[in-house]
Amino acid sequence: MIAWNAVAPWRRWSGGRSIGALPLWLRRSYGLSSSFLKVSEEVQDAVVAGRPVIALETTIYTHGIFSPVCLDYAQILLLINSGVHRGGEVSMDISADLTELGRTPVTVISSGCKSFLDIPRTLEYLETQGVCVGTFADGRNGPIDFPAFFSRESGVRSPRVIQDEAEAAAIVHAQLKLHLSSGIHFANPVPEQYSMPKYEMDEVIAEALRCADLEGFHGSDNTPYVLSKIKELSGSRSVAANKGLIESNVKRATKVAVELMKLEQSFQRRPDQIEQNLGGVGHNVALAASYVGSSVAFCSVVADDLNGQAAMSMLRREKLNTMGIQILPPMLGLRTAQYIAINDRKKNLVLGMADMGILELSDRDLSFDTFWDPIFMRTKPDWLVVDANWSPGVLARWVTSARKHGARIAFEPVSTTKATRIFSKISTPAETTAVIDFSDSFPNHLIDLAAPNSMELASMHSAARDAGLFDSSGWWHVIDGLGMSNAGSRERLISVTSKSLVDQGIPQQSIQLLPFMPCILTKLGSQGVLVSQLLQPNDPRLTCPDAAPYILGRAPSQDGLVGGVYLRLFAPDQVLTGEEVVSVNGAGDTLLGVVIAGLARELGKNEERRLENIISVAQKASIKTLKSPDSVNADIKNLAMLFK
Template sequence: MAECLLRSLSKTVSRTVRSIKVPQSASFANFLSARNPYIKVSEEVSEAISDEKPVVALETTIYTHGFPHPKNTALALHLESVVRLNGGIPATIGVLNGIARVGFSAEELIELTASAGRPETRKVSRRDLPYILGLGHAGRGLNGGTTVAGTMVLARLAGINVLATGGLGGVHRGGEHSMDISADLIELARNRMTVVAGGCKSFLDIPRTLEYLETQGVTVGTFADGREGQVDFPAFWTRDSGSPSPLTIKDEEEAAQIMRAQITLPFYSGLFFASPIPADHSIAKDKMDATITQAVHDAEKSGFTGSDNTPFILKRIHEITDGASVAANGALIASNVARGTKVAVHLAKINKDHSDNIRTRKTPSLAGSNSSWTGSDTTVAYPPSTSRSSLTQISSGPNDPTNVIVAGALAVDLSCDFIPAKDVAESSHPRFHTSNPASIRQSLGGVGQNVATALHYLKSSVRLCTSIGDDIAGSTALQMLAQRGLQISGIQKLATGASTAQYVAINNAQKDLVLAMADMNILEATTQDFEVLWKPHLAGCKPKWLVVDANWDPLTLRKWIDAAKALEAKIAYEPVSTAKSKRAFSHPQSSLAAVPHHSINLATPNALELASMSEAASDAGMFDRDDWWRAIDSIGLSASGSRGKLVSLTNSDLVDQGIPQQSIRLLPFIPCISTTLGEHGVLLTQMLKPGDGRLTSPTSAPYILSRSTNGSDTVGGVYMRLFPPVERLSSHEIINVNGVGDTFLGTLIAGLTKDKPKVIADLVDIAQSASVQTLKSTEAVSPQISTLRHLI
């Protein structure tokens, strides 16, 4: 009878699934988000699952019921950055406003963590999901942190294989009488999921927990961490528990091979990989045992049982250890998340090597809750039984080819636009020494980040190399970049107390910059570490171009230039500001001294920065050198140029300011200078080599300032062209000015690194158009510049 019923049910399910029309390319995560109003899978996580990239699930009760606000916010953002820095995609899982989320944006994660400690913020296990999601659908949008069990349920629905967390629940002391057994163990028994955690909390009954997991068929192993022979199953705050681990695992690659076997075979129980706390954060076992005995006694005395028991005991342990348990907790969680990510990445590599395996079964099956059903028109994998993961661009390592490396600042930007009073006749500029009304916006900026983002929007292969602090701003920035799809393997998080860079711009009523304050000191904190932190990225990527900004100190700037030049990469220099623009010339052994083998191929200053660069070169004695004079003689002009010719190519105002002359003076060191001039447009000044087609082209003839007449084998002439603005905007159309120059440079480099690169003169107007898009945007670089891809 039961067998007949099972066959009948199997046929019914098969017919039902065949009636669902889902595109072959759609992941189950996409299908889940589209069809289920109770669960939302973020776009980033959905795409990662669809592309079979290494995704790591993160629970949220540690934020809502573990750490106080705002420490929980910092931890949440930090753990996501740990996943990204180790090559994975984080999928933080929780309930926000009555909807289960698989993957949070930074803003959503901050909103959830801010609700910690409120009575209405719930601790959500499997049993609680129908309640809190049902109320959300009825209009009561509650927040909740998912436990390991609740996270496992949602992760498996989305098709995620790995969950990393602090500790696993277990059998409570006296559980043989109270039947107080964590739902985490039940979920491990019924879900084909891998959990990486620091064992069980020490106040649980660890021997009975291990016995229960064995009875339920859950594979349990402990990472050896270099130890030989039998190792103990860890007890969260301590590396040893007194209970031998059922199995020992050598490393993350071995763990991934175990996962591969478990996924491929028709097993439907989970895996538990115990990761001991780092030795330097481990609390002595005898001290922890005494603390736990006291905390458990206090819980019993106070009547805390069930789901309230663990939070109370954790709070008492924190109090008894004077906070040492919380510090150890944070270190353990970060270590576990890093290890869980490495397991997921290794699994992705293994699955890629086995990409010929069939992803879904062809026979309808009800063998377990993780079955795959195939219909005649489509296949729905629930969830995929195997994968053929390929590493995401975000997880690219130092040895992955990349067309452009951008070395420069990433910062949190504040843009302050002065708002004059409507009923008072006053200046459009803010007043000094007093408070001014303003509209203030915060965004992600920094010259390097802006240029890299522009290149990314234009589909260039780019890696940003920069430093961030171990702070909320840094973690948020890292998450935002990764959500855009940018490579982040070149971003170094410094744990030395350095703060993530910040930039504050004060603009007048017309949105023109009046004053800016920039704290970019973090880039100068890595001067001595260039060989370790940055050089491997250049050597491994072998980029066509290095874009370097002047936020680096002069010595590090020189190291970047020398290392890139040794690899025959071309170099673009973004001067950043009048003060910092001098840094390329300020070192006594500046690489720019090499003539005619120019160290910098392209610079994009504004008029003030150009003047500052010219002054710095003069102060360094670079205009007194014999090789500079030989180059100037080959150009066929005096150092100041021919005024009449310069006016005809530009205009009298620019010549009176000395802008064309300053460009010419710098050409022997920087053979292509594109100076942005605001309302005057862009002045392109370029030294041409002998044989350059533009020297004899009729269309280029109006822009040839001079031709070499002395037979130089390195200098053929000078091309100078003033490009008028592509569009003039009224003041009310201008929203943002901070990333305009960076957008311009990023667009130029995008065109210069194509398989069939354009000459730079053909890119200037396109770059100006991109800059206009940014002027109209609230973002430091407008995403709308992507519409210009086809032009470059």
């Protein structure tokens, strides 16, 4: 029994001690000190500290199947010998344990119910009591049987298959969070080497039940007699099976307890770790680019409220150029955008909540023509980095304005949902268009570079496919011009990236998107960054021996639109441990900001040949941000010299 609040590292206990676990309802009724119960000090300490408590309950000793043995485990579980007896529909002989399991929030791990019980009716009764029942796959695939104690097979399908201890722990965790009053039963099949064939056990059980009926053993006397008879008829093989399943269940319950401990610890919240930073994708990219020496104008919109005023003050302290910040008056009733990220102890994002309504305003409401377009005319930027927090209409205006004034465009997708905005339809009184449409393929592309993570890439790919862009003549013209053969393509992709990435379809998706955004940097976390790029016919990498392993396709002639495809997986500069990571929220933005800063420095030079070196610097910057509580680590300023 895994006590419902339990999970903790195990320790060795002396085999002769009697150990119990107190579920919450019992602790509330009697407490840990009671004249009715004796609880060891070690168990009391574990319960109070919230460590895992696993209890062994079994009648196989008292029923005489074999003498008690010392298993030398502290991990102790509940072995269930209960069920609906055969003929229970007439006799109503149903173990009280089943009813108790339906009203007590505990988790029971056993090797099923005894073979001589009515397994289908036992499962039906558990379902009636609201008990979740599942069976560990234990290396098997597809549907499996609910085990019959001595046998792995029973002929009765399990209601659910549990793949491993982590899945079991997740079910227990969900049950606790939902405050359900019923329990859970996980069936753990007897180890294969101890399992007795079903047909053989059926014969033994039939004879044991016949003898019990003949000699008049009924009610509470039935089970001890039947177990003893099974031992006799099986030549004591049932004893070996019992010992094997006890040890297996002990180990299984321990592993579930450990996984539950990990899961609960990851969801713990500590108020002293709440931090507030000025963030947002656009801000983080702009700040990272400015830290490594680029001249940056940050364009956004805030409300004239406390958060907006605080944001403007922080921007000034960061020395970011705020001429592109539009401040909306209070009369509009809008709020400055906010984002709350909840991370687990490994710093992975668990939950994100955002109030981004102010960025959903139309281009007319935001006075795009009179506020931001003149800034483009005055500053003449080399690059525009636009993120998908803007509405599709405003996103289209940013792209159009940048192209009009000769700026290159980088796209940051932000999330799987917002990533699709780049392909979303925009309806106006005159027409319905999209930011990227059929005619926007290379060399007339609008987006020069995109920086999605793997999930955002998949979302973008699906949106482009659903929009019919992969059926357009412009897309086919570019793809056909690459001269890529289907023969051996999977093996070639694996050699350049990895089998895992190819199985996920990541390099395939990025290549198919290249006609609409000819450079894609897919951020893969601990796996690094995958660079996918269309090469122009005169790109020196097409003839460079060092680049040859990464040239995936070459155009048959130098007279076409494209020269080939460059595909390269850049391993991370450093792999951090969980303890070294402080925050993951700005690492990808830092990488993109440094990349754009590097490309801006090389504009008009040999920028294509410099991308490899720029990625390397950007990865170093990303690592620094991972180690910092700030959205962008100011220490990346020291990396600016690497661009020189």
